[in-house]
Amino acid sequence: xxxxxxxxxxxxxxxxxxxxxxxxxxxxxxxxxxxxxxxxxxxxxxxxxxxxxxxxxxxxxxxxxxxxxxxxxxxxxxxxxxxxxxxxxxxxxxxxxxxxxxxxxxxxxxxxxxxxxxxxxxxxxxxxxxxxxxxxxxxxxxxxxxxxxxxxxxxxxxxxxxxxxxxxxxxxxxxxxxxxxxxxxxxxxxxxxxxxxxxxxxxxxxxxxxxxxxxxxxxxxxxxxxxxxxxxxxxxxxxxxxxxxxxxxxxxxxxxxxxxxxxxxxxxxxxxxxxxxxxxxxxxxxxxxxxxxxxxxxxxxxxxxxxxxxxxxxxxxxxxxxxxxxxxxxxxxxxxxxxxxxxxxxxxxxxxxxxxxxxxxxxxxxxxxxxxxxxxxxxxxxxxxxxxxxxxxxxxxxxxxxxxxxxxxxxxxxxxxxxxxxxxxxxxxxxxxxxxxxxxxxxxxxxxxxxxxxxxxxxxxxxxxxxxxxxxxxxxxxxxxxxxxxxxxxxxxxxxxxxxxxxxxxxxxxxxxxxxxxxxxxxxxxxxxxxxxxxxxxxxxxxxxxxxxxxxxxxxxxxxxxxxxxxxxxxxxxxxxxxxxxx
Amino acid sequence: xxxxxxxxxxxxxxxxxxxxxxxxxxxxxxxxxxxxxxxxxxxxxxxxxxxxxxxxxxxxxxxxxxxxxxxxxxxxxxxxxxxxxxxxxxxxxxxxxxxxxxxxxxxxxxxxxxxxxxxxxxxxxxxxxxxxxxxxxxxxxxxxxxxxxxxxxxxxxxxxxxxxxxxx
Numbered sequence: 001x002x003x004x005x006x007x008x009x010x011x012x013x014x015x016x017x018x019x020x021x022x023x024x025x026x027x028x029x030x031x032x033x034x035x036x037x038x039x040x041x042x043x044x045x046x047x048x049x050x051x052x053x054x055x056x057x058x059x060x061x062x063x064x065x066x067x068x069x070x071x072x073x074x075x076x077x078x079x080x081x082x083x084x085x086x087x088x089x090x091x092x093x094x095x096x097x098x099x100x101x102x103x104x105x106x107x108x109x110x111x112x113x114x115x116x117x118x119x120x121x122x123x124x125x126x127x128x129x130x131x132x133x134x135x136x137x138x139x140x141x142x143x144x145x146x147x148x149x150x151x152x153x154x155x156x157x158x159x160x161x162x163x164x165x166x167x168x169x170x171x172x173x174x175x176x177x178x179x180x181x182x183x184x185x186x187x188x189x190x191x192x193x194x195x196x197x198x199x200x201x202x203x204x205x206x207x208x209x210x211x212x213x214x215x216x217x218x219x220x221x222x223x224x225x226x227x228x229x230x231x232x233x234x235x236x237x238x239x240x241x242x243x244x245x246x247x248x249x250x251x252x253x254x255x256x257x258x259x260x261x262x263x264x265x266x267x268x269x270x271x272x273x274x275x276x277x278x279x280x281x282x283x284x285x286x287x288x289x290x291x292x293x294x295x296x297x298x299x300x301x302x303x304x305x306x307x308x309x310x311x312x313x314x315x316x317x318x319x320x321x322x323x324x325x326x327x328x329x330x331x332x333x334x335x336x337x338x339x340x341x342x343x344x345x346x347x348x349x350x351x352x353x354x355x356x357x358x359x360x361x362x363x364x365x366x367x368x369x370x371x372x373x374x375x376x377x378x379x380x381x382x383x384x385x386x387x388x389x390x391x392x393x394x395x396x397x398x399x400x401x402x403x404x405x406x407x408x409x410x411x412x413x414x415x416x417x418x419x420x421x422x423x424x425x426x427x428x429x430x431x432x433x434x435x436x437x438x439x440x441x442x443x444x445x446x447x448x449x450x451x452x453x454x455x456x457x458x459x460x461x462x463x464x465x466x467x468x469x470x471x472x473x474x475x476x477x478x479x480x481x482x483x484x485x486x487x488x489x490x491x492x493x494x495x496x497x498x499x500x501x502x503x504x505x506x507x508x509x510x511x512x513x514x515x516x517x518x519x520x521x522x523x524x525x526x527x528x529x530x531x532x533x534x535x536x537x538x539x540x541x542x543x544x545x546x547x548x549x550x551x552x553x554x555x556x557x558x559x560x561x562x563x564x565x566x567x568x569x570x571x572x573x574x575x576x577x578x579x580x581x582x583x
Numbered sequence: 584x585x586x587x588x589x590x591x592x593x594x595x596x597x598x599x600x601x602x603x604x605x606x607x608x609x610x611x612x613x614x615x616x617x618x619x620x621x622x623x624x625x626x627x628x629x630x631x632x633x634x635x636x637x638x639x640x641x642x643x644x645x646x647x648x649x650x651x652x653x654x655x656x657x658x659x660x661x662x663x664x665x666x667x668x669x670x671x672x673x674x675x676x677x678x679x680x681x682x683x684x685x686x687x688x689x690x691x692x693x694x695x696x697x698x699x700x701x702x703x704x705x706x707x708x709x710x711x712x713x714x715x716x717x718x719x720x721x722x723x724x725x726x727x728x729x730x731x732x733x734x735x736x737x738x739x740x741x742x743x744x745x746x747x748x749x750x751x
Contacts (some may be wrong), residue, residue, distance in 0.1 A: 163640065168640075169640025169641070169642055169643065170640070170642060171642060171647050172640065172641070172642035172643045172645065172646040174645055174646045174649045174650075176649065176650050176651075176652075177652070183642070184642055184646040185627075185630070185640070185641035185642040185644070186627050186641075186645055193642075332716070346607075525610045
């Protein structure tokens, strides 16, 4: 590999040819400030439009300052990252950005998590020397995402996520000069677009321009209403990230503290979406086995591969872009919706509470879950199966409002019956987890034998597209895994072309799966955080005494007392759904 | 978005232009240029067809249409009037000429008269600085235009329209 020698702030540094000045500097511990730049290592996600000019540095012998993020290091370069000229330019750039910014930090949803606010603080900006016109765009509210475009700094990170990573193409820079704005086509609202509400734009937005719809107020009202029984379910990925909101290291599992906090907040029953994940495995796994058996018996009509259907952004994606494939995904509802449906029938009957008086709240790492819970097919006479879907961040906000010292809480356990789950339910939170959980159950039912090992390392990892063949006692089952909708699109195009080699495919919209969801604590471009959350999920699985969904005793009981069997008529009615052509 | 229904013929024209450029997304600007040349403007529905044909997002097409002032989503009049706002024309009074057109036609820049006869736009330097200030009506160039001449220019085209109508 060709190496390049240069000096940065008088320190010599050697880097591989092709490295940027920014990368060279970070290698020797010089942290050049950046704003628009973002790179998620190992995920092929990079945004460097060189637009904000915050990272400018002085290069000896060059007339103009150079943006470090997109200037290649060259032999003999002498770089200064904090000369007076550089610092003045950097401050001017940020002051100019601030001169067209609402600066309502005190009441902004992003306050404390805002890269622009941090930058102004980092540079010690105490006065804005420029005054001028302010952008006056209308606010756009959708079922999940709010766009407050006056706060946009045109960093284009959202565009990178929406176009390059997710291949949705909803967002683009439109208009010119002062009027320029990131917007859907024809400046229509998000809910008139093909937006999947995956929330990856929100996950990377450096300011408060893109945030989630905040439903904490409604949940507080429900909790204080004596006529309501309020129950809560928590998605698997939440426990691996919530601690970050309270200053704990990424990857700290806070399952027990989270349960304790929810109980302090006044929820009448604290349940686990993982329970519903186990239920999903029985329904979806049975569907997989039925399709496989039919296929092997020579049925030409059977649709393979089967695709997972837990991820609401993915569901909306194929409804918009691949409606002709809508009978290929499993008809199983997502764990969130299965939970809601069972809670408002089976559990409501058990505790003798009327449906209208039972409020189901879910804590999700996801913004699309807000949209999913609002889909009309998931309600009965206008009463939704899931009333409110809060993000991990919103839960942290509730915990703060409840004056709860999260870190000092003692661990507590979920309530029965819908709080009991297996390791298989837990790993739903990461890419590869749903299919691994399905394999654990499908294998044992298909072969009638105990699995010799439960950890399918071949299904794990962070690569965007993975494949593995699992030997079902002589029958090879080909499995595909995609996270990120751009990767999913590739697998769908193979299916369309008739060249897909897979029997089953797991798809999650967000990079890393739900651990990297749009509702999780902000990662600020650090992909290590996602990997740590993933490890936390697998360690929770390891520590579970039961690690196969079909061995969950409360699931067995649910079938005995209520549902009958997987894919029974009742199951179909309560746990399955149909998809729509939204093209 | 007030929807318009494109005729099969119009869709055919758009598809033809796209395929002339091998349906390549990188040819977007050329495609938009040609389609606007044939249809006069680029309404949302046209942009949607182009996006589909070139396999790029509608948002991106709209982004390009709104970036370049040459592209328009509003139908141009039968006689598009363009006032040059280049430096030479500007210093020789193009702005007063523009004001006079606005006053007489009762439209703003980027709009068309209700009868669809005229539309009014500005452009940057047509390379005829010696004739500044310059006004284009359709393809015809008027040089050394003063506000006093505006009335006659408009009348010329009103009459052309009228005589054409008579002879038809």
